[in-house]
Each structure stands twice: as C-alpha cells, then as structure tokens.
Amino acid sequence: MTALSVNLNKIAVLRNSRGGSEPDVLAAGVACIDAGAHGLTVHPRPDARHIRSADVHALGALCATRGVEFNVEGNPFAPPRSGYPGLLALCEAVRPAQVTLVPDSDGQLTSDHGFDFARDGAALHPLVAAFKALGCRVSVFVDVGDPTVAQAAVVGADRVELYTGPYAEAFAAGNPDAALRAAAGTARLAQSAGLQVNAGHDLNQANLGPFLAAVPQVREVSIGHALIGEALYAGLDATVRAYRRIVDAATAARSADPGCAGSSRG
Template identity: 80%
Template sequence: MTALSVNLNKIALLRNARGGHLPDVARAGRTCLEAGAHGLTVHPRPDARHIRADDVHVLAGLCAQRGVEFNIEGNPFAPPRPAYPGLLALCTSARPAQVTLVPDGDGQLTSDHGFDFHRDGEALRPLIAALRALGCRVSVFVDVGNPDLGLAAALGAQRVELYTGPYAEAFAAGDPEPALVAAAATARAAQSVGLAVNAGHDLDQANLGRFLAAVPNVQEVSIGHALIGEALYAGLSATVRAYRTIIDASAAL
C-alpha cells in the first residue's frame, strides 16, 4: 500500500509569520500521525523560512518514538550558513529513515524540477554514499520522462520521487490522461532499473486517487501544501483521514 507522509512546512511557515511557537509544529505532527499518516516530511531551506533545524530534531525524536518514517528533503549542494547547518549535517544528527534530494536553488519558492543526472551525477555520488552510510534511504527528485533513471540507480539512489506538478496542472485543466500515461511509463522505467517510486507536489484529494490508480506501485506520496490548506476548512485530523481513505481505496483496486 502507498504510504502517506505529511509535509509540515506550511505549519512552520504560519508560525514564523507571527513569531513565537504557534501553531506548534510537533503538535501538528502528532495530530497527523494519530489520524493515520504513515510518516512526516520536512524540507528545511537555507533561509529558514519555515522548517528550522530545531524543528528537524524535535520531529526526528517524535518519529523515532512513534516508530514511523521521517523524511527530510533538501538540496544537497546548498552550503551551510548560520541558521542552516547543511543537509548532510542535519541528516547526520537527525538520522531520518529517508532523505529526498531536490535540486532547489536558494531563491526558489517551491520545488519545480528534477535533477539532471548527467550534469549533477558525479557531485551527487559521494553525497548519496554518505547518506546511505548513515542508514538513510536516498530518494532523488525527478521529472516525469527523465531518460536517465539508470544513471540515478548507478549513483546509488534507491528511490525516485516523481515531480507531479505538471500532472496536477493537467488534472485541473481537465486533461490529465497524457500526464498520467507519462508518469506511469516513468514509474515502470524506474522500477525496471531497481528504483522504487515515490511521488509528490500539488497532489490533493481531487487528483490523488486518479494518480494512484494509473501509476503502478507508488510507495509513498508526500503531501503538504494542499493538505494543510484543506485542513483549514475541515480540520487536520479529518483531512488526514480523508487522504488515508483515498489511499486505502487505491490499494484495493
């Protein structure tokens, strides 16, 4: 069955907009897990605009206590700075179950493209090895249609996360089928070279079921922005339970 990992970045963004400790990121994480989420995701950025290093350690402890997966996303090439020790340093101290490498520039509002493995591969190779030596599973963010998934596997990655933003846009425009066909083909190509498949970005309650029905053997979806937005209307626990209902139904197909 596909696992649901809830991304807590937007909770931290709301807290940071006012300062102080509210809303409480750890309490939100506990609420998501108690409602049925299989794990938690964070994407700390160098400017500390939302999730901070101290949040990472608190949430790592929560996930360890609950026996669930903690997934840290980040740009492995971003250098340390005063509020950000660097992705490898964070993972060394937090020991997440999974690290998802994403090629975000410092100024990016959100992740919007996958890696070019011909350009970045040799720089990624030692970082992937270092993360795996910590006991972390390593996933790399890829565009649907990436032709170099075999190279990703050769670099040591164990999973890919399909960037689903274009699918979400196509779904909203009423023509998702070509994007679904392409995503399914990319998933099969990844699996054929030994990579498991995750997915994330702009997935929501409206488009998730269709995606999981079309794309084979998705191991995990990481959902944050839409889930937190929907929770403003329906409540966090109810929203997580609604996502679990969609995922559980897809597993029964």
C-alpha cells in the same frame, strides 16, 4: 502499500509569519500521526523560511518515538550557513528513515524540477553514499518524462520521487491523460532499473486517487500544501484521515490485481 507522509512546511510558514511558536509544528505532527499518517516530511531550507533545524530535531525524535517514518528533503549541494548546518549534518544528527534530495536553489519558491543526471550525477554519487552510510534510504527528485531516470540507480539512490506538479496542472485543466501516461512510463522505467517510486507536489484529494490508479507501485506520497489548505476547512484530523482512505483504497485495488508486481530496492 502506498504510504502517506504529511509535509509540515506550511505549518511552519504560518508560525514564522507571526513569530513565536503558534501554530506548533510538533503538535501538528502529533495530530497527523494520530490521524493515521504513515510518516512526516519536512524540507528545511538554508534561509529557514519555514522549517528550522530545531524543528527537524524535534520531529525526528517524535517519529522515532511513535514508530513512523521521517523524511527530510533538501538540496545536498547547499552549503552550511548560520542556522543551517547543511543537509548531511542534519541527517547525521537526526538519522531520518529517508532523505529526499532536491535540486532547489535559494531563490526558488518551491521545488519545481528534478535533477539533471548528466550534469549532477558525478557529484551526487558520493553524497548519496554518505547519506546511505547514515542508514538513510535515499530518494532523488526527478522530472516525469526524464529518459535518464534510471541514472538514479547508477548514483546509488534507492528511490525516485516523481515531480507531480505538471500532472496536477493538467488534472485541474481537465486533460490529465497524457500526464498520467508519462508518469506511469517514468515509474516503470525507474522500476526496471531496480528503483522504487515516490511522488509529490500539488497532489490533493481530487487528483491523488486517479494518479495512484494509473501509476504502478507508488510507495509513498508526500503531501503538504494542499493538505494543510484543505485542513483549514475540514480540520487536520479529518483531512489526514481522508487522504488515508485514498491511499488505502489504492493499495487495496493493487492487492486485488494479480498483475501488480513490486520492485527490488528498499
């Protein structure tokens, strides 16, 4: 099954642009779950530009109550500071089902590249172990085409999340085939090392179906920017339901294909 996790960062951006509590991030989370989202994703950054630590606690409690997965993204190397206790401390307090490690710096507008395992692998290993000791499944952000993607298993990760920004650009330009082949190859390389595969960044209703049809056994897609933008026109409930139809159709197609096979890690 491909799970849909809705990223709520953009709701928090709107709230923070005006101050106060509207639009309400927790209410948006409830609406997404009611519409069929399998889980919620947040990426609290140290500068609190969108999701804040208090949001992480509130949404973690919501997901636990509603029985859906909570995915917390962040840079494990970012030090604590005022208003941000650090990714490990947040996860220790909230115990999300999954933590997705992303190598983003403070100045990045958005996550736009995966880990360099040759540079970061040794430092990642004990951090991955610390998150797993909290009971979290650990996913690490990787570039499509990275020949060292299997090193994610060496550092102890359970999953990788494919950075799909370049695929989305290629799809919009009308030439997605090479990007799809590269994503499928990277997914298979990761799966051969016992890793499961997630995907995210700039996926939308137009490009998601072709991606899931081409890339084998994607376990989760995390979608926020496009989904919230589309919801401005169609409504949040209708938009989440539309994404559910896409991931459900992809799951059904895989189930009907006897050649599909899973991978070993959780």
